[in-house]
Amino acid sequence: MFGYNKVAFLFHMLRRQLGEQVFESALRRFWREQRFRIAGWNELERAFSEEAGRNLSVFFDQWLDRTGAPEISFAKVAKSRQEKDAWILSLEIKQSEPSYQLQVPVQVLTTKGPVERLIPIKGTHTPVEIQLSAEPIELVADPDFHLFRRLVSGEAPPTxxxxxxxxxxxxxxxxxxxxxxxxxxxxxxxxxxxxxxxxxxxxxxxxxxxxxxxxxxxxxxxxxxxxxxxxxxxxxxxxxxxxxxxxxxxxxxxxxxxxxxxxxxxxxxxxxxxxxxxxxxxxxxxxxxxxxxxxxxxxxxxx
The missing domain is CATH 3.30.379 (Chitobiase; domain 2)
Incomplete structure (x- = not known):
């Protein structure tokens, strides 16, 4: 199975969302059921949904039926100290319309090192609260480009x-x-x-x-x-x-x-x-x- 550009990202995001074992099992299921047949996205979606044990229609619809990509940003970022070794980081993850259902990787750099979280979002504004054992210094969303999204200014080198x-x-x-x-x-x-x-x-x-x-x-x-x-x-x-x-x-x-x-x-x-x-x-x-x-x-x- 081959994919380029957006399709390649679709499979990459699906693999991360389902996990390696379920992803590979779904591919094998799709092969068994559709071998020597002409199959399309509907058959692929059904194989993955059945193997995952949940309906994946929203995932496939948003990536296959829409043009463009989501644009993500932070808003209302604040930190508060609860006690000696306890901090709360609060923020909103915003995205452009039309909104997507996403699993956003977020890395928080604290005075004791990095902390990673995978934040599910949907809608244009998702409030988030992260408990930490050290003071946060900075945070970054999708640092390793796991999401198909619009890049912010400065991410891509100038051409x-x-x-x-x-x-x-x-x-x-x-x-x-x-x-x-x-x-x-x-x-x-x-x-x-x-x-x-x-x-x-x-x-x-x-x-x-x-x-x-x-x-x-x-x-x-x-x-x-x-x-x-x-x-x-x-x-x-x-x-x-x-x-x-x-x-x-x-x-x-x-x-x-x-x-x-x-x-x-x-x-x-x-x-x-x-x-x-x-x-x-x-x-x-x-x-x-x-x-x-x-x-x-x-x-x-x-x-």
Whole structure:
């Protein structure tokens, strides 16, 4: 049995919810009953429900009949000390509409180490109370990506797509550039929305910056943004990288040595949207990579 993307997550979540033994038994039951037949999701659901001894229709319906994914967050987080070695952590786990029935892994870091809980939730607001033997410092939901859900800002490493598909991306071809026209042509080829050409940076929006390498360096220093990453410090004619501002907005930098170097990117670069950084020699990508994960899970840290 094979599954990709959302289907693979469905089986992963089902295995964790039922346990390894019941999951494997259900698969064997499905094989015995449907061998040499054409079977679908209804037959699979019936095999798992019968083996688990409970109705799993809600689980299958919410993952098979809906598009999208839940978005989870914390609210009303508080801690209170009951006695010397007793604390109570209270919070709400919120999710977007339409709500799902989920088993949310929550890890609480305390002064004595981590504590893990599996919290069942349904509806848009689920109140939770956790008893602890030490003071909580931070908590994180789904730190190991066991749920099919929308990632919060900062969980996924930045890629070119974050900026190019935003719909609000501002484009800056640096003043004084000798290849303004070529820079705008490249921006039009890459952006998923209409071109919004700006002369100044609006920090609350994503941006695409195109310019000669020296002018790009000056711009980044002026706006207190990191310079070209060391991963791109190789002989090349153009460098491209994706980052996020301190405010969490994605941005893409395209720095080229010459107008010809920029023109060479027109055909290959729009096909690298899932990359985090690249270096080109002419039209050939000599370096291409993705940034590592900086954090995982939905984090709350006590002040």
């Amino acid at each position: 070119l797509r974050d900026t190019l598909l935003s719909g609000q991306t501002q484009t800056l071809v640096l003043e004084g550039s000798t290849f303004q026209q070529q820079g705008l042509a490249l921006a039009r080829a890459m952006l998923d929305s209409s071109l919004q050409s700006n002369s100044t940076l609006e920090p609350e929006k994503p941006f695409l910056l195109i310019g000669p390498s020296s002018e790009v360096d000056t711009f980044l220093r002026t706006h207190k943004l990191p310079g070209m990453p060391e991963e791109l410090a190789v002989p090349s004619s153009a460098q491209v990288w994706a980052r996020r501002t301190p405010q969490g907005q994605p941005y893409v930098i395209i720095a080229a040595n010459s107008q010809a170097s920029l023109e060479a990117l027109l055909r290959p670069l729009p096909h690298y949207g899932r990359r985090g950084y690249m270096a080109f020699q002419g039209s050939k990508a000599v370096i291409k990579g993705n940034w590592p994960l900086s954090k995982s899970g939905i984090l709350y840290r006590f002040p």
